[in-house]
Amino acid sequence: MNPESPEHSTNGTDRVAEFDALRRLLVGPEQSKIEELSEEIQSRQPSAEELADKLPEAIALRGSRDDQLGRALGPTIDIALRESIRRDPQEMATAIFPVLGPAIRKAIAETMAGLVHSINAAVEQSLSVNGIKWRVEAWRTGVPYPDIVIKRALVYRVEQAFLVHSETGLLLEHVSAPDLSMPDADLISSMLTAIQDFVRDSFKPGEGAMLRTFSVGDHTVQVEAGPRASLAVVIRGNAPESVLRKQQDALETVHMEFATPLADFTGDSTPFLPTRPLLEGCLETVLTTSKQKHPNAWMKWAIPLALVVAIAAAFWIRSTVRWNRALNALRDEPGLVVVDASRNFGSWKISGLRDPIARDPASVLAGIGMTQTLTGKWEGYLSLDPVLVRARARASIDSLKQSVESDKILFAAGSADLDAAGIAKLTSIANRYRRLEDEAAGAGSAASVELIGRTDPSGADETNAALADRRVQTVSRWFESSGIPTSHIAPRAIAAAQPIAAPDSATQARVNRSVSFRVRFSPVRNQDGAAR
């Protein structure tokens, strides 16, 4: 290179070539390395490790887009499953056991549902006829009552359930009826397993075949085996198919819910404590026949029914007693005639006749301590009952007496003469008094009338006294002329002594220039006295 004339001695192309040569000299090795690397990057496949990281995400991503992945994997999975089952069928059977069992049984159960029924009755049937009979028997023989019930009425009883680990024969859990104690359940569990093995080895049945039930006396042992555990129940009596179904259900649930503890079992049964409720679900006691059902069904209702009837009867009797008492009181009441009476749910309808002066029916009932609302209609009538007649007469006499006593005959100042109004009034008063005398005589008493003569306060007392006397005489004469016996008239001139009160002095003076009346009664002495 010539530093003095670079631009003159070379053209552009030469220079590029020179630079290239220079670059090759300076960074040639690195450049080829970079080219190799970039080629490698271009052609590079993800490593297994990277793929493992990305795979789940990639599958999820593709799966959310379309079904291609499923379609692509389908045949491979089929082959994998086939291969897996071919290699170890037991493994697959174990895996699907909890799913398959219920599905198959459900289908069967639905078909059978209409045919299957069982009779259930509780042990506590103390009120039934048989219950009492058995209690007597228990008392007489000294055998415990539950034993008698079982002896007489047992259809079947699932007394115990053993959950047994299949491989070791160790007891995982055991439950028994409350009255049974089983201290050697673990030994029995192991022996059950040993007997299974013994039977299998002795008779060499097919694959998976096993001793499912065996009976001793009235006891039956029913064994249901699963892949990892078996459930054996001890039954007394003849158990229906439903017991086996319960047993299968329980065993499948155990396999499903306790899959891990079952697989990892090395002798510690603690994780299987929660299976107790499942096993207890298999225990049951079913007693007796339908014969017993009828008296029981009846007995169940007898006591409440009797109570209801007794209460209703008590109410009815009480209400009837009240009703009769009320009717009697109304019938006995003067002036009331009961014509029609009915009652309906506490409402009383009583209709009849009622004298206007008779007591109100409601007050008659109140008088005997009953506050009862009455409906119904009472028509008016006049009663001839002596009490009513007397009462009516007294009422009439009282009213006449009041009418007579409330009137007075007014006079002009200083006068004892009747004016026209005075005459008319006096005529009316005399008539009323005569009627009063008649009615009083009818009621057994004699009437007399006091004529009270007054004056206003003005004037001398002697003058006033004389004036008052004249006024009384005027009225007295009029009464006598009207036919009222003189002996029935008591003149009494009091002048200004006891004046009638009035709001003002003018009115007072006017009303005191008068003769007023007071009626008196006395018992009739005899016919003559009354006449004279």
Added chain:
Amino acid sequence: MIQKKICMVGVYAVGKTCLVQHFVTGIFSVKYLSTVGVKIDRKRVRVGEEDVTLMLWDLEGRDALVDVNSSYVKGAHGVMYVADGTRPETVIAINGLRDMVEDTVGNIPSIIAFNKTDLTEQWAISAASESSAGGEDMRRVRTSAKTGDGVESAFQWLAEQTMAPKGGAQ
């Protein structure tokens, strides 16, 4: 509750049944051995903080030969081989029994009990055959069902081994 299945294995009349008789709780009679071929008893031991119930499966060969039903060994957590110290052939039989056990349940905690040590006069096992019986890593004890010597400790050791984590010492 922890339970372990222990198999007692040995040929006819080595004293297995006697060995456990005084140390266990059982409800089944000896005649089970001749009928079903197994009699199950229970023994409670304490390992550390835990109560362990050993379910002892007493397996009897149907004749003098090695003919123990291998089904009964399934799932066992431990095995006790029993030999009669006065009959050398019962020791030799253990090798065959051990093969059967290992074929069925694999390598599980095991112990050999040389029984009838009380019969010192009639002891017929050489030290060499005693120390080699059942293979190299086998635990061996001498027991006497009559005096009770060694019986408790044999069960205790076996229980502890079954409770040890997997791959623990044998």
